[in-house]
Amino acid sequence: VSTQCTGSSGINAEYGDYGENELTSELTFRAFRDHQQVNPLEDLGLCDLTADVNFRDLSQSVGEGVTAYGPVAQGDFLTLMGIGERFKQMYSSVPEDKRDAVIHAVDFLCSTDQMGARFKVMCLARSSDPVPFCFEP
Numbered sequence: 577v578s579t580q581c582t583g584s585s586g587i588n589a590e591y592g593d594y595g596e597n598e599l600t601s602e603l604t605f606r607a608f609r610d611h612q613q614v615n616p617l618e619d620l621g622l623c624d625l626t627a628d629v630n631f632r633d634l635s636q637s638v639g640e641g642v643t644a645y646g647p648v649a650q651g652d653f654l655t656l657m658g659i660g661e662r663f664k665q666m667y668s669s670v671p672e673d674k675r676d677a678v679i680h681a682v683d684f685l686c687s688t689d690q691m692g693a694r695f696k697v698m699c700l701a702r703s704s705d706p707v708p709f710c711f712e713p
Contacts, residue, residue: 653710
């Protein structure tokens with residue numbers, strides 16, 4: 577990882593844990609389309625891909641010159657990144673009959689009983705760079 581982090585930082589958002597639980601070896605790489613699990617090798621480019629990640633192992637695998645930040649819950653990350661402001665913009669700009677869909681989408685991404693707690697976000701950055709926004713203590 578450290579040899580690839582020479583010019584930029586990366587943010588990884590996946591389902592996983594910090595090594596507290598055993599991650600299953602079955603179906604750790606999945607694809608979703610229209611909220612349904614599909615074959616990740618079909619409809620390439622049209623599906624969301626996800627994988628189970630052991631963030632502890634990932635953070636410990638970075639080499640010299642790279643620092644791993646996080647993971648933080650996706651809902652917390654999106655909140656810090658301004659999803660509330662984006663929600664207000666979208667909600668006020670869509671037709672009234674579409675507003676429930678906007679509410680549902682934000683809830684699905686951020687709610688702790690949906691993707692907000694299940695998905696985590698980690699950032700890998702050059703150690704010489706400032707601490708990335710959203711990962712500050």
